[in-house]
Amino acid sequence: MQQGPGTTRVAVAGATGRMGRLASRIVEETDGFELVASLGSSSELDEMVGADLLVEFTLPQVSPRLVEFAVDHGIRVLVGTSGWSSERVESLRSRVDKASGGVLIVPNFSIGSVIASSISAMAARYFDSIEIVEAHHAGKIDSPSGTAVRTAELIGAARSELGPVAAPHADQRARGQQVASIPIHSLRLQGVHAKQDVLFGGTGEVLTISHETLAPTAYEAGIRIALQAARTTRGVSVGLDRLLDLRPAPVKDAGTSRPPGGETSGQAATATTP
Numbered sequence: 001m002q003q004g005p006g007t008t009r010v011a012v013a014g015a016t017g018r019m020g021r022l023a024s025r026i027v028e029e030t031d032g033f034e035l036v037a038s039l040g041s042s043s044e045l046d047e048m049v050g051a052d053l054l055v056e057f058t059l060p061q062v063s064p065r066l067v068e069f070a071v072d073h074g075i076r077v078l079v080g081t082s083g084w085s086s087e088r089v090e091s092l093r094s095r096v097d098k099a100s101g102g103v104l105i106v107p108n109f110s111i112g113s114v115i116a117s118s119i120s121a122m123a124a125r126y127f128d129s130i131e132i133v134e135a136h137h138a139g140k141i142d143s144p145s146g147t148a149v150r151t152a153e154l155i156g157a158a159r160s161e162l163g164p165v166a167a168p169h170a171d172q173r174a175r176g177q178q179v180a181s182i183p184i185h186s187l188r189l190q191g192v193h194a195k196q197d198v199l200f201g202g203t204g205e206v207l208t209i210s211h212e213t214l215a216p217t218a219y220e221a222g223i224r225i226a227l228q229a230a231r232t233t234r235g236v237s238v239g240l241d242r243l244l245d246l247r248p249a250p251v252k253d254a255g256t257s258r259p260p261g262g263e264t265s266g267q268a269a270t271a272t273t274p
Ligand SMILES: NC(=O)C1=CN([C@@H]2O[C@H](COP(=O)(O)OP(=O)(O)OC[C@H]3O[C@@H](n4cnc5c(N)ncnc54)[C@H](OP(=O)(O)O)[C@@H]3O)[C@@H](O)[C@H]2O)C=CC1
Pocket: 013, 014, 015, 016, 017, 018, 019, 020, 039, 040, 041, 042, 057, 058, 059, 060, 062, 079, 080, 081, 082, 083, 106, 107, 108, 109, 110, 146, 219
């Protein structure tokens, strides 16, 4: 098929699945992209050869094989599949040629979810008692969710100078699975799509940062943003947050404004942990 100049040829893996169908539709609707291959569980890996970009929504246990094949064949990858823990990401880095190849891993394409995780990382230094409760549809096969793992890792990184959170009796199974020391509790319920609460226990207060995805349409804007970034991505990068400007909008009253990255509340001056 004739391609226009600058057209990115896309293969979608998991094309018969819920997210793969959504991604395929977006690719077909977006100028500058062309869907050239659709892979399912019975496809051969080399069906993606000839594509410039693999968009990958399969299963956590299948994803590394597909991603590594793409990387080895000079195909950039946009990964949406869950299961890409920091250990898995690190093991991929040495395989990717930073000069020519790239893998962009996005644990959650919902803008609201990405903002909720970023706010959680912001709050992380102010509380020593932090737990995550995530709920997903009953058909989800993996737990904890990729989003919860990513959120815990961001919180852990934000607290790198403070150390682990207080997680008493964490050896008991009902206390959840710890990631970066943070207990994650996973619910798999009919009627739910995807939901996450990050709870911060403080002195006489509890802060809850809550996000709920009600329908897959929540992922569309993020997929569009990530597709544009993935066509030129280099090395291995994780998260949609890096593609969004999440700095607070400048405040008009110069007396209360702070530079991006500066302390933003009076609480910072009195907090004991940071
Ligand atoms: N990043 C994000 O924002 C989101 C990520 N996800 C994640 O995306 C992943 C897919 O979710 P979802 O679309 O709901 O899942 P589905 O079960 O709907 O689809 C799974 C897809 O994987 C394919 N597949 C299964 N085994 C293989 C294999 N061995 N080789 C190639 N393809 C295979 C299936 O093909 P076949 O039909 O032939 O069996 C199917 O197309 C999950 O990890 C989920 O957690 C989900 C929602 C949002």
